[in-house]
Amino acid sequence: MGSVERVGAAIDLRETDRVPVDLHSFQRAAYATGLPMSQVFRDGALLAEAMIADWREFGHDMVLLENGTGCNAEACGVEVHYRDDTAPVAGEPVLRSLSEVGELQVPDPYVTFPMSEILKATRILARELGDKAWICARADQGPMDLAAQLRGMNEFMMDLATGEDEQLIHALLDYARRVATRYAYALIECGGRSTSIGEPMAGPAMISPRHYRRYPWAHERRMVKELRDQGIILHLHICGDTDRITDDFIATGAPVLEIDHKTDATRAKAATLGRTCLLGNIDTNLLVFGTPGEIDIACEALISTCKQGGGFILGPGCALAPTTPADNIHALVESARRYGSYR
Numbered sequence: 001m002g003s004v005e006r007v008g009a010a011i012d013l014r015e016t017d018r019v020p021v022d023l024h025s026f027q028r029a030a031y032a033t034g035l036p037m038s039q040v041f042r043d044g045a046l047l048a049e050a051m052i053a054d055w056r057e058f059g060h061d062m063v064l065l066e067n068g069t070g071c072n073a074e075a076c077g078v079e080v081h082y083r084d085d086t087a088p089v090a091g092e093p094v095l096r097s098l099s100e101v102g103e104l105q106v107p108d109p110y111v112t113f114p115m116s117e118i119l120k121a122t123r124i125l126a127r128e129l130g131d132k133a134w135i136c137a138r139a140d141q142g143p144m145d146l147a148a149q150l151r152g153m154n155e156f157m158m159d160l161a162t163g164e165d166e167q168l169i170h171a172l173l174d175y176a177r178r179v180a181t182r183y184a185y186a187l188i189e190c191g192g193r194s195t196s197i198g199e200p201m202a203g204p205a206m207i208s209p210r211h212y213r214r215y216p217w218a219h220e221r222r223m224v225k226e227l228r229d230q231g232i233i234l235h236l237h238i239c240g241d242t243d244r245i246t247d248d249f250i251a252t253g254a255p256v257l258e259i260d261h262k263t264d265a266t267r268a269k270a271a272t273l274g275r276t277c278l279l280g281n282i283d284t285n286l287l288v289f290g291t292p293g294e295i296d297i298a299c300e301a302l303i304s305t306c307k308q309g310g311g312f313i314l315g316p317g318c319a320l321a322p323t324t325p326a327d328n329i330h331a332l333v334e335s336a337r338r339y340g341s342y343r
Contacts, residue, residue, distance in 0.1 A: 044120030126191020
């Protein structure tokens with residue numbers, strides 16, 4: 001069974017020949033080129049070349065493409081800082097007040113930097129690896145996180161806390177959803193087999209479960225449904241421990257839930273069995289600082305917990321650090337072959 005068929009079967013909640021493997025490795029791939037990461041993340045051709053070299057070294061089933069957490073924000077006018085040794089980050093926001101949300105325009109991904117460069121990378125990956133690996137071209141940040149970048153994190157958290165402008169909060173979340181959805185369509189048009197959004201601001205470490213249900217949940221669910229109605233698979237990633245919002249997380253309808261290492265995988269598997277596919281959740285700190293033997297042990301335990309009944313993709317719980325040792329990544333990939341067989 002090839003990687004594309006293997007990943008597709010896992011997303012369809014079927015047992016395959018073995019558990020497939022994802023590497024959230026865009027930072028490590030860029031770092032391994034020896035070029036400044038700021039240069040790689042601005043250039044779609046360089047980024048694609050880095051991701052292809054990464055796949056050739058590790059042979060993982062799913063290639064998760066992105067250039068960090070500031071792509072959508074920059075396309076919407078937010079100042080983004082590119083750094084030579086790690087991923088870019090959003091800086092100065094564009095909204096001084098929620099009342100300005102009506103002035104925002106949804107960018108055209110085909111002509112707006114840096115979306116246009118990631119589309120270029122997607123086309124190259126689809127051409128070079130499309131029949132060999134599953135390309136998940138990430139639509140960057142979801143409604144909650146993009147909204148916070150546009151408004152400013154502190155200001156947006158205060159908006160949520162007071163709830164005085166609830167209608168405008170939802171207007172901003174809706175705008176952010178439309179940006180990510182338009183970008184997702186373009187990524188699939190350029191050859192991605194699935195897409196993904198990250199929602200670091202939506203987890204219990206940042207907002208209460210009550211606020212999650214009140215604000216971002218409906219917008220995430222709407223995005224999932226709109227894309228699913230068009231046959232598009234959306235992964236949803238929420239950083240941190242999502243145990244307190246497990247049922248809501250599942251109820252977004254996302255075909256793939258990317259879980260952080262802080263989430264209880266045993267509990268998540270029990271809740272999602274037969275309902276949605278889990279992706280994760282090996283600790284990225286272990287992958288940086290551990291030994292191949294320690295990673296093998298962690299992967300064996302996780303695979304044993306999550307593989308039964310299908311619907312599981314092994315991978316890190318979040319993005320791999322640029323300096324993650326190659327031997328540790330090989331240990332992660334090999335563990336799926338060693339322990340992940342369904343036969």
